[in-house]
Amino acid sequence: MKIATWNVNSVKARLEPALAWLKQAQPDVVALQEIKTVDEGFPREAFESLGYACAVHGQKSYNGVALLSKYPMEDVTPRLPGGDAPSNGISDDHARYLEAVISGKSGIVRVASIYAPNGNPWPGPKFDYKLAWLERLRVHAKSLLALEEPVVLMGDYNIIPQDKDARNPKAWLKDALFQPESQAALRRIENLGYTDAFRALHPEGGHYSFWDYFGSWERDNGIRIDHLLLSPQATDRLTGSGIDRDVRGAGEKPSDHVPVWVEMTV
DNA sequence: ATGGTCGCCGAGCGA
Numbered sequence: 001m002k003i004a005t006w007n008v009n010s011v012k013a014r015l016e017p018a019l020a021w022l023k024q025a026q027p028d029v030v031a032l033q034e035i036k037t038v039d040e041g042f043p044r045e046a047f048e049s050l051g052y053a054c055a056v057h058g059q060k061s062y063n064g065v066a067l068l069s070k071y072p073m074e075d076v077t078p079r080l081p082g083g084d085a086p087s088n089g090i091s092d093d094h095a096r097y098l099e100a101v102i103s104g105k106s107g108i109v110r111v112a113s114i115y116a117p118n119g120n121p122w123p124g125p126k127f128d129y130k131l132a133w134l135e136r137l138r139v140h141a142k143s144l145l146a147l148e149e150p151v152v153l154m155g156d157y158n159i160i161p162q163d164k165d166a167r168n169p170k171a172w173l174k175d176a177l178f179q180p181e182s183q184a185a186l187r188r189i190e191n192l193g194y195t196d197a198f199r200a201l202h203p204e205g206g207h208y209s210f211w212d213y214f215g216s217w218e219r220d221n222g223i224r225i226d227h228l229l230l231s232p233q234a235t236d237r238l239t240g241s242g243i244d245r246d247v248r249g250a251g252e253k254p255s256d257h258v259p260v261w262v263e264m265t266v
Numbered sequence: 267a268t269g270g271t272c273g274c275c276g277a278g279c280g281a
Contacts, residue, residue, distance in 0.1 A: 009272075009273070009281085010272090010273055010274075012273095013272090013273065013274095034273095034281090036273070036274060037274095060274090061273085061274045061275075061279090061280090062274075062279085062280070062281095118280075118281060120280090120281075126280095158281095212270090212271080212272095212281085213270080213271035213272050213281090214269080214270045214271060214272095215270070215271090253272085256271090256272075256281085
């Protein structure tokens with residue numbers, strides 16, 4: 001089973017390149033982020049015509065996540081726990097998390113489409129929100145381990161894990177994506193027992209998933225911020241991982257992110 | 267140096 005994540009930066013603006021990529025790459029499951037539409041605006045029919053079931057957790061103008069799957073999806077659940085309880089002072093109405101269980105040929109895999117907060121400017125309340133959100137993700141990720149299932153938590157984490165995941169690390173020193181606290185939040189999830197699948201198979205660095213619209217693609221001034229974190233049961237089934245960087249240079253209006261994928265025996 | 271470009275949607279915000 002091929003499982004991919006892609007921040008499309010508006011699913012409507014990216015519909016044609018998305019359909020072209022799906023036909024070429026043939027993923028079985030896709031997690032989309034920044035769809036930037038409400039559920040009713042999601043181009044469901046276009047994806048269904050390629051054989052995908054759709055699950056959507058949308059929002060007007062900003063954020064929004066979705067899952068596409070060629071296999072049946074069950075237990076579709078939007079939102080991270082802990083975001084809608086006024087008693088704890090947290091009220092999170094951003095559409096940033098969608099989870100589902102996929103029934104493959106030889107077993108299930110639990111997947112989540114994740115759009116973690118950007119957190120800029122640093123420091124400030126948006127950075128505090130980022131760290132609080134990542135802590136909620138950690139707590140939920142920990143609870144999922146108890147199920148002892150293959151789990152793939154994938155999406156735009158808005159975190160550059162290490163220096164080697166940026167072409168020009170010094171340029172990011174004052175950025176929320178590169179703060180030690182952000183990197184520690186990601187490591188804390190990995191330390192529970194999750195594996196950064198791409199890093200595990202490509203430890204050398206220099207591979208990026210995002211290039212800004214200010215000419216960074218032409219200079220390969222990229223960063224790796226889109227990640228697939230695999231539970232132990234998923235890591236046991238991991239057979240490959242890649243980044244489809246050609247998508248950044250293809251077509252008239254590419255997303256600033258490209259798809260990152262894993263191949264698993266499920 | 268601190269803008270450059272996108273996409274939202276119809277002004278400025280978010281990235």
